[in-house]
Amino acid sequence: MTETRWLSDDEQVAWVRFAAVLELLPAALDLQLTRDEHLTHFDYFTLAMLSEAPDRVLRTSALAARTNATLPRLSRVLTRLENEGYIARSPCAEDRRATNVSLTEAGWAKVVQAAPGHVENVRSLVLDALTPEQVAQLGEISSALLTTLDPHGKMFASGQEH
Numbered sequence: 749m750t751e752t753r754w755l756s757d758d759e760q761v762a763w764v765r766f767a768a769v770l771e772l773l774p775a776a777l778d779l780q781l782t783r784d785e786h787l788t789h790f791d792y793f794t795l796a797m798l799s800e801a802p803d804r805v806l807r808t809s810a811l812a813a814r815t816n817a818t819l820p821r822l823s824r825v826l827t828r829l830e831n832e833g834y835i836a837r838s839p840c841a842e843d844r845r846a847t848n849v850s851l852t853e854a855g856w857a858k859v860v861q862a863a864p865g866h867v868e869n870v871r872s873l874v875l876d877a878l879t880p881e882q883v884a885q886l887g888e889i890s891s892a893l894l895t896t897l898d899p900h901g902k903m904f905a906s907g908q909e910h
Contacts, residue, residue, distance in 0.1 A: 773873065780869040785862040790815070792862055794825055795834060795851065797904075799859045804851035807840055811849050814904040834858055 755763060777789040785792070797814040798804050806814065812822045826849060829835045834855030840846035851859070875883060894905060 776873050777866075777869065781862065781866060784865050785858070787858070787862060790817070790821075790825060791829060792859070792866055794822070794829065795855050795859045796863070798835065798849060798851040799856060801851075804856065805848050807843075808837075808847045808849055813902055816903045816905060829855070 774789060781787045781789055781792050787795075794811065794815050794817075797811060798806060801810075801814075808819065808822065808826070812819050815822060817825075826835060826837065830837060832854075834852060836850050836852055838848050838850065840848045874886075878886065890905075894903065898905075
């Protein structure tokens with residue numbers, strides 16, 4: 749058995765602070781979107797990823813990769829969004845085993861309506877607290893962490909280049 753590599757004092761401080769961000773940020777993002785748009789952050793992110801896709805359509809597996817979600821989690825969210833009229837599911841013409849997800853006009857309108865408030869919230873919670881250099885560092889740090897968390901690059905964010 750190998751010896752435990754305990755955290756140094758500096759590593760402990762960094763980890764505790766990062767863990768706090770991991771706990772607080774999702775709730776803060778959800779709070780604004782739920783209050784203003786009756787969407788969770790994941791609901792919004794799902795609609796936004798569809799809004800950026802060609803013809804606003806993606807296969808379920810591609811949408812899962814873009815939203816960093818498992819298929820079961822995404823399926824539950826898609827059911828709710830479909831019930832709200834924001835998305836529609838249909839068989840994929842190229843692969844009968846696959847399902848396409850398309851953003852409806854109501855879904856597009858919801859993304860357009862929600863985007864300004866969400867972007868302002870992201871700025872106020874994260875980006876405005878950082879210098880331009882720190883924003884670049886945040887991107888680099890996130891990329892480095894994704895190489896460990898997503899070693900096969902299945903998540904859309906893992907392949908994002910600036």
